[in-house]
Amino acid sequence: MQVITEQLITLKNAWMASHITDAEFPTPLSVKGLELYQLSQTDLTTHCIDTSLPALEPSLSFYPVDCHPLTIRYSLVRASQWENEQEKEAVIEYLTQIMFEPNAEATLYVGFFKGKPAACGMIYTHAEDAEQYSLVSDVYALPLPNQQQLITDMENYLIHSAQQFSQAVVIQK
Template structure:
């Protein structure tokens, strides 16, 4: 199980980096944003989720990111993790470069609270040897008074969604 978890993390990180590393002319600011993002990923822990997760009465409305306006909203929420304005700007520049292909293994999500984007997260899926594996990661919420609840609601939604289609689900936070 550890091997597939590490592979999922490696594949997800490669996919996230590819939006800059595969670009013909990446901006210096987007490259800085990628470096900041990658550094933040090294500080996280991971564990397999074995028990079913339910979503009871969440405070958020959830939307998969399937267009550039939602990519921007995802980026703004995700970048709010950085307090330094220059770092935040670099991460926004990086994340807004994310492009989606119909067969992408990653799906980003934005959670709206009272009609405004307030939380985000990702499910990265990978099929190997006939088994479907998912990694739930990049969960964050705006620094609002209910930030912890927003993050819990996003986490539970993503875990529940991933469990519906996966043989194994790993959470990285």
């Protein structure tokens, strides 16, 4: 499973970078945002989810990111991890460049709390040898008093969703 996990992470990171590296004229700010994002990925750990999670009653309403307004909301929540305003601005510039192709292996999600975007995350799915494998990553929530609960709700939702169509699910934190 370690090889699959490393492959999922490599593919996810390549997909995330491709929105800047494949762009004809990326902005300097978006390039800086990509660098900051990649740096944030270096100290993460992974573990395999080997038990089925039941669907719980979450505090969030979940939406797959399928249009630019949701991409912006995803970006604002995800970039809130950076406290430095210039870094946050660069990460927002980078993340708002994400473009979706039909049948993309990555699906971003935004979780709304009381009608406002408050959490985000991603499922990256890759098929190999007729098996589907999923990586749950980039889970974050706004620094609200219930931040940890929002992160837990988003993680549980993404894991439960990925388990519906994947033989193995790995989470990266």
